[in-house]
Amino acid sequence: MDIIKTIEWKDNKVIMLDQRRLPHEELYNTYEDYLGVAKAIKNMVIRGAPAIGVAAAMGTALGAMGIGVENFDEFFQKLSAICDRLGETRPTAVNLFWALARMKACAQLNKELPIPEIAEKLKEEALKIYTEDLESNHMIGRNGEKLLQDGMTVLTHCNAGALATAGFGTALGVIYSATNAGKRIHVIADETRPRLQGAMLTAWELQKHGIEVTVISDTMMGSLMKQREIDACIVGADRIAANGDVANKIGTYQVAVLANRHGVPFYVAAPLSTIDLDIKSGNDIPIEERDPKEVTHIGPIHITPDYVKIQNPAFDVTPAELITAIITEKGVVEGPYENSISKLFN
Amino acid sequence: MDIIKTIEWKDNKVIMLDQRRLPHEELYNTYEDYLGVAKAIKNMVIRGAPAIGVAAAMGTALGAMGIGVENFDEFFQKLSAICDRLGETRPTAVNLFWALARMKACAQLNKELPIPEIAEKLKEEALKIYTEDLESNHMIGRNGEKLLQDGMTVLTHCNAGALATAGFGTALGVIYSATNAGKRIHVIADETRPRLQGAMLTAWELQKHGIEVTVISDTMMGSLMKQREIDACIVGADRIAANGDVANKIGTYQVAVLANRHGVPFYVAAPLSTIDLDIKSGNDIPIEERDPKEVTHIGPIHITPDYVKIQNPAFDVTPAELITAIITEKGVVEGPYENSISKLFN
Numbered sequence: 001m002d003i004i005k006t007i008e009w010k011d012n013k014v015i016m017l018d019q020r021r022l023p024h025e026e027l028y029n030t031y032e033d034y035l036g037v038a039k040a041i042k043n044m045v046i047r048g049a050p051a052i053g054v055a056a057a058m059g060t061a062l063g064a065m066g067i068g069v070e071n072f073d074e075f076f077q078k079l080s081a082i083c084d085r086l087g088e089t090r091p092t093a094v095n096l097f098w099a100l101a102r103m104k105a106c107a108q109l110n111k112e113l114p115i116p117e118i119a120e121k122l123k124e125e126a127l128k129i130y131t132e133d134l135e136s137n138h139m140i141g142r143n144g145e146k147l148l149q150d151g152m153t154v155l156t157h158c159n160a161g162a163l164a165t166a167g168f169g170t171a172l173g174v175i176y177s178a179t180n181a182g183k184r185i186h187v188i189a190d191e192t193r194p195r196l197q198g199a200m201l202t203a204w205e206l207q208k209h210g211i212e213v214t215v216i217s218d219t220m221m222g223s224l225m226k227q228r229e230i231d232a233c234i235v236g237a238d239r240i241a242a243n244g245d246v247a248n249k250i251g252t253y254q255v256a257v258l259a260n261r262h263g264v265p266f267y268v269a270a271p272l273s274t275i276d277l278d279i280k281s282g283n284d285i286p287i288e289e290r291d292p293k294e295v296t297h298i299g300p301i302h303i304t305p306d307y308v309k310i311q312n313p314a315f316d317v318t319p320a321e322l323i324t325a326i327i328t329e330k331g332v333v334e335g336p337y338e339n340s341i342s343k344l345f346n
Numbered sequence: 347m348d349i350i351k352t353i354e355w356k357d358n359k360v361i362m363l364d365q366r367r368l369p370h371e372e373l374y375n376t377y378e379d380y381l382g383v384a385k386a387i388k389n390m391v392i393r394g395a396p397a398i399g400v401a402a403a404m405g406t407a408l409g410a411m412g413i414g415v416e417n418f419d420e421f422f423q424k425l426s427a428i429c430d431r432l433g434e435t436r437p438t439a440v441n442l443f444w445a446l447a448r449m450k451a452c453a454q455l456n457k458e459l460p461i462p463e464i465a466e467k468l469k470e471e472a473l474k475i476y477t478e479d480l481e482s483n484h485m486i487g488r489n490g491e492k493l494l495q496d497g498m499t500v501l502t503h504c505n506a507g508a509l510a511t512a513g514f515g516t517a518l519g520v521i522y523s524a525t526n527a528g529k530r531i532h533v534i535a536d537e538t539r540p541r542l543q544g545a546m547l548t549a550w551e552l553q554k555h556g557i558e559v560t561v562i563s564d565t566m567m568g569s570l571m572k573q574r575e576i577d578a579c580i581v582g583a584d585r586i587a588a589n590g591d592v593a594n595k596i597g598t599y600q601v602a603v604l605a606n607r608h609g610v611p612f613y614v615a616a617p618l619s620t621i622d623l624d625i626k627s628g629n630d631i632p633i634e635e636r637d638p639k640e641v642t643h644i645g646p647i648h649i650t651p652d653y654v655k656i657q658n659p660a661f662d663v664t665p666a667e668l669i670t671a672i673i674t675e676k677g678v679v680e681g682p683y684e685n686s687i688s689k690l691f692n
Contacts, residue, residue: 023650023651024648024651191539191641191649191650192565193537193539193563193564193565194563194565196649199641199642199649199650200649200650203650203651203654204651207651207653207654212655213654213655214654214655214656214657215641215642215650215654215655215656216641216656216657216658217539217540217564217596217597217641217658218539218563218564218565218597219538219539219540219564219595219596219597219600220596220597220657220658220659220662221600222597222599222600222603222662223596223599223600223659223662223663224657226599226662226663249565250563250565250566250569251563251564251565251566251568253568253569253572254565254567254568254569254600254604257568257603257604257607258600258603261603261607295537295545295561295562295563296545296561298644298645298647298649299644299647300647301644301645301646301647302370303537303542303545303546303644304369304537304545304546304549304561305369305370305549305550305553307553308549308553308559308560308561309558309559309560309561310560310561310562311560311562311566311570312562312563312566313566313569316566316568316569316572317569317572
């Protein structure tokens with residue numbers, strides 16, 4: 001089932017599929033130090049909240065191997081600096097900070113061990129984060145596939161698939177589980193400007209799994225919903241607030257508004273590591289503003305006139321009221337989300 | 347004021363600004379026969395419902411000059427074939443059929459004249475359609491600018507400017523009139539995939555007129571509305587049904603749904619030639635499906651995997667209930683539109 005190797009730990013190196021080259025080229029990059037991993041996250045060689053979390057953990061483990069000190073306090077100071085550097089890459093996906101916090105806690109927990117053994121423990125922790133994410137995704141898939149019926153057409157935005165996670169995917173994991181259960185699902189992938197993850201990644205990944213996929217421009221989903229050609233929407237998440245507000249790829253909010261108007265269920269699929277109980281509502285989630293060049297250019301093609309003003313927020317917030325259900329590895333929850341989400345953590 | 351020459355009749359030839367080359371190159375193509383004009387409409391050298399109407403009229407006039415017969419019935423048969431050819435280019439914009447019907451009626455009205463004089467009358471009729479469209483746009487501008495206040499940020503979708511008309515524009519004509527009246531207007535131009543008319547044409551045209559413009563991806567308008575950063579939306583139209591339903595560039599419907607949710611007024615600006623009283627509701631408006639390559643490619647860049655399925659409807663229908671007002675050269679009308687629209691024609 002795991003046709004796609006998004007990220008892998010091998011011979012004390014990190015290997016990533018360079019997602020900027022898809023769909024036309026499958027190129028794997030090898031990283032031997034944490035700075036390379038930080039750059040890869042920032043430049044979106046790897047993207048998707050859970051995958052970013054795994055990459056940050058593996059980056060920390062790589063960094064820990066290179067800290068040449070014998071005293072724990074000194075070691076931890078350097079480890080914290082490594083985590084800070086990795087944490088500067090992308091502000092919105094909470095899995096990044098969650099993974100870094102877990103790596104630091106692991107070091108603290110093993111502070112009595114000799115430094116090389118702590119580094120070994122950190123490597124194990126990173127691999128554990130990887131494996132747990134993979135397992136979570138399979139659980140999300142099993143929990144979510146019950147919401148899909150044979151013959152449905154499902155819209156997804158951006159990429160929340162194997163490429164966005166340790167493997168299998170969250171939103172696309174639900175679709176994979178449904179098709180594994182014998183249901184025929186037709187997926188509409190909107191292209192997801194500016195970075196085109198829908199057209200370039202989701203379409204590629206679904207084709208690779210033999211699932212019927214149609215690509216549309218981001219301007220077309222409303223018209224399709226009006227014609228009752230979409231039965232459900234499923235997206236991933238970059239951060240979920242305690243009240244159920246969901247930060248996800250820019251444009252998610254519009255999909256949710258349109259789904260709401262047309263009575264189409266709107267599902268969010270994400271592991272618990274994406275839920276940030278410290279954030280009360282979506283208003284408090286930091287939204288990354290990215291390079292205007294993502295909007296003005298597509299590859300080398302300059303589409304706008306020179307010197308035009310640009311806005312390029314990478315994420316938006318969908319209020320909980322527009323979300324039919326959140327699909328997690330611990331179960332499917334509905335609103336009011338303050339209660340149902342807090343119960344997931346008990 | 348008329349900085350932009352979208353289409354011009356000169357020395358019995360038709361000159362068009364090649365809109366496929368904008369914003370980086372201002373190239374003018376010269377057409378000496380109606381087949382060239384038909385191709386130019388189909389390939390979107392020129393686009394925008396009113397501009398297509400003018401181009402079709404001028405194309406018919408060019409064609410009429412080349413009909414070498416002396417008998418009116420024969421002449422009219424050949425003229426009808428020319429009109430049929432021009433009418434095959436784009437199915438949605440009604441101005442095309444409106445202009446062709448007007449040209450044929452002009453020929454009938456002058457059937458007693460010698461053929462060369464009928465051809466001359468047709469040329470005059472085409473120029474009249476051109477001039478009337480220009481005048482209509484200025485009237486639309488004057489009628490509509492009252493709806494905009496100083497300091498407003500206005501979202502527009504696709505291009506309904508000088509480039510989409512004989513000149514001045516419909517939706518952008520309203521903005522030009524407002525700025526001419528001393529109001530500062532900031533325009534948000536969404537890029538309008540798949541053909542990117544917002545990023546490539548609207549941004550270029552507004553910059554040329556010295557109006558502040560920000561380009562966003564089509565995924566971003568919902569988030570901006572949620573943050574109350576958009577005060578009004580104005581779009582053009584390709585065909586308006588008798589009940590006020592509006593066919594316009596794909597994605598218009600989504601903008602209207604979002605505007606409705608956020609209490610943002612949603613205006614449609616169009617001349618009476620865009621209203622089709624023979625069409626009861628938007629359900630009866632034919633929607634053009636265009637080449638999948640518009641979605642799969644941006645310039646030479648192939649963004650999707652090979653062999654992926656595509657949908658590419660060029661237009662959608664916004665129901666009248668989502669339209670705050672329709673701005674025409676005869677005045678601004680509100681719903682219920684059956685009444686208010688029919689009054690415009692009295």
